[in-house]
Amino acid sequence: MFLAASWCFGRYMWILPIITLVWLILSMGTTYGIAVALNHTFPDFPYISYTGVEVPERGIFTFSIAVTAIMLAANAEMRFLFVKEIFREKEMNKRWKDTNTAGLILGLISSFGLLLVGCFQVDVMKPPHYFGAFLCFVVAIVYLWLQTVITWKLRHVAQKQNDGKVWRAIRLFVWIFQILNSAASTILLILFSVSKTIYKLQRKADMGTKWDTLRDVFLLSTSTEWLLAFSIMVYVLTFIPGFKRLRDIKVKVTVDKGGGEKSGAIPNGDQI
Template sequence: MQKKDTEFRQEHTVNRMRLEETEVDEIRGIMSIACLVCLRRRLYLLPLITTLWIIMSLFVSYGIAVSYGHTEPDFPYISHTAIEAPERCVFGQLVNIGAVMLVMNVLVRYLFLKEIFKHKKMHNVHQWQHGNIAGVVIGVLSALGMSMVANFQTEVQRAPHYVGAGLAFVMGTSYTWLQTTITWRLRREGLGSKFLAILRFVNCFLLTCFLIIFTISKTYYKIKEYRGEGSKYDTLRGVYLTSTISEWLVAGSILAYTLSFTWDFRSIVLESPKVKLNLQQLENGNNNNRLSAEVDSRQRGTTPV
């Protein structure tokens, strides 16, 4: 009889533990929805959504600016599609969201590489771990620059606008080269696709070429325009279009590189965040507040509530 009672208690304990585990899983599922999270098992969609969102942001502001006659329809600078209201308001809001989404991609990529370096034995693994951390810093700075471009219009706040453009393009290009280097290093360990590694290298090469062309052509155009030796409507038309088209190609190349993360993110599942509550600390804090109230009441000669 005693043996049956012991078995019953053990079975009851096991069933209770299973019920608690089920409740925890349900809570984790709820937390997942709140935290990026509808994508937690489909993180490969994050780079796609980010790329489409930013492209949509650029073309929506471009369409509004052209419809209001605030800019020319044939290849203006990206920033010239967001100088006047209402397009600058739309551009700023949408691009800020896009910048946050870029940071999310950078962080997921960092966590992806962190797990690889943690479980894969590699030569000079600490060096690559430091490179992974540097990638987060560079990627976040690039996204910050993108947000600065959106918030500081070129005709109103030139200095912060150009600083933001420099961060977005230069740091963005640096980030792509760093990630491409890591991609080729992982290929030596048999990880990843060779086609993807080649594609990323070609993307980086073209991005660098576009950035050089943009920098040179825009500098030349601005100098000539400042000296009064022409404008974008006459003798400097060719240089101006070279500058604007190359700028759009730089932005497109960075977005194309972001899109390449889709392949890597297929193998990632995002775990839900956990929150640990220190109930004793809350209770102690409440007791301390009551004690303080009593002391104050005694000093004032009143009755505590």
């Protein structure tokens, strides 16, 4: 992922979060539009997964979600490398370096969960689909809060530098936005989980359907799922200021000539 991202964007890595968000919006809008146009789902308001159940939108849904998962993993990896370099320069202790590593692991797990959601359709393969949704949403919330803590530490370290009022203001804005976004995402996750559980239990008890008495709780669960997905994706935009500071990105390749001797590095791209 790092190799592909560095080759595609180089020092313009800050574009990656924007492309990730735009890709997701266009993809979800496309599958939703096709599903509604072909009467494969209802316009107001299905769960996200039910916009990719039937052909042809199912193939588009799987492909677009898989690409989104890969791009999210690339964002998580680049964020890790950026923070790693800052922590190296500032000689941070092992605890903060381990925190950064934990963030990368959580980001990759969440991306893998999204991949499961796209590859296993909810109508025929519920267990892996729901497991992927758990990884995608719940682990992502933990990731958001962890990155918010890391941003706080980066601000604390940067305050010792004289890098201008503009960058200090940007870091403060990013940190506050991350706090608000993480809090909103957490609330949305709780609302989604509770409302969906209530809807399923009441439907099993024959207390109504999504078209009558259970309409309100059903719409609450579906709308909060959509909002939660977009809230998590918008968080990625907060990586832009950090990625803009990347000037050189390089992939190093060494070749063993035999006998333990290694050749020189073969550059591919630029260097962080």
